[in-house]
């Protein structure tokens with residue numbers, strides 16, 4: 081029940097940067113976690129919970145304790161004619177959970193197929209794609225508080241979900257470990273295929289069902305996004321920025337193709353990838369780091385390099401976008 085010292089994190093993040101953790105605890109169950117956290121010798125001033133590392137960039141060795149949930153069971157805990165309640169452990173690979181649901185004709189997560197990472201991160205990140213967010217299907221979140229080693233259940237409402245956001249990234253940042261998540265999925269046929277190219281991709285299939293929607297999403301993502309094993313990356317590096325309507329209208333004169341999504345009367349959300357593209361930075365490569373040639377929002381590592389070099393490159397992109405549009409891009413990736 082002890083942590084391992086000086087543990088390599090290279091294979092624990094999709095950027096695969098070569099750093100280590102001072103201490104690393106591979107946790108097999110909620111009880112294992114509680115017993116570990118109860119011990120005085122396991123109190124650390126700096127603790128970080130690492131899932132699949134698909135939204136993380138380490139830029140130096142981590143001088144603290146990393147907790148990595150490795151519990152992997154999935155269980156249907158209740159069901160009625162309309163809904164199934166499924167409890168998935170934090171360490172379950174997210175896409176394995178999606179597959180589990182789709183194979184049983186449970187509806188609600190098929191649009192989130194192939195998003196990298198683990199179940200434990202989904203309530204933290206409120207992952208989303210193709211018009212669906214994790215918050216639409218999360219029923220409750222089972223956690224253990226790091227300081228007290230006590231369990232606490234968060235309802236969907238308690239999680240304060242927002243766009244790629246939750247209470248676990250704000251008031252309770254690094255305070256709770258998610259041990260498992262209970263999802264509520266529909267057993268009644270319910271599709272959401274209005275977003276992106278899903279409809280167009282489904283034309284290649286004989287009929288529309290949950291399995292084919294999953295496959296359509298997988299096909300689109302495989303075409304669109306670089307494989308992290310071939311070109312290490314962490315998906316979208318920046319968040320889509322929210323800007324004032326007046327700035328948007330000003331920019332529209334010079335850039336008539338600029339897209340936006342309404343947020344409020346005075347604010348719109350711009351597309352970070354398009355801004356990088358319009359700034360002439362799509363496909364830009366500096367040494368071993370660059371923006372992907374098809375997806376400007378994805379920063380990729382072309383060959384072995386330091387996390388700090390990836391970080392500098394991301395800052396360069398931020399500066400260029402700011403000087404061109406007056407818009408400050410904020411990193412979505414967590415930089416440690």
Ligand SMILES: Cc1cc2nc3c(=O)[nH]c(=O)nc-3n(C[C@H](O)[C@H](O)[C@H](O)COP(=O)(O)OP(=O)(O)OC[C@H]3O[C@@H](n4cnc5c(N)ncnc54)[C@H](O)[C@@H]3O)c2cc1C
Pocket residue numbers: 094128129130131132133134135136149170195196197198199200201202204205206207208209244248256257258259305306308313314315316414
């Ligand atoms: C190619 C690619 C495509 C992507 N596409 C999408 C997409 O379409 N939509 C989307 O939303 N995201 C996308 N992402 C981002 C990423 O997949 C998600 O953010 C995912 O939820 C991260 O999961 P993870 O297990 O890797 O978490 P990590 O990256 O390890 O951690 C992310 C955060 O969650 C916290 N965390 C992880 N596990 C736990 C736990 N058990 N308890 C408490 N906190 C925890 C961490 O402390 C950290 O704050 C993509 C990433 C890549 C590489």
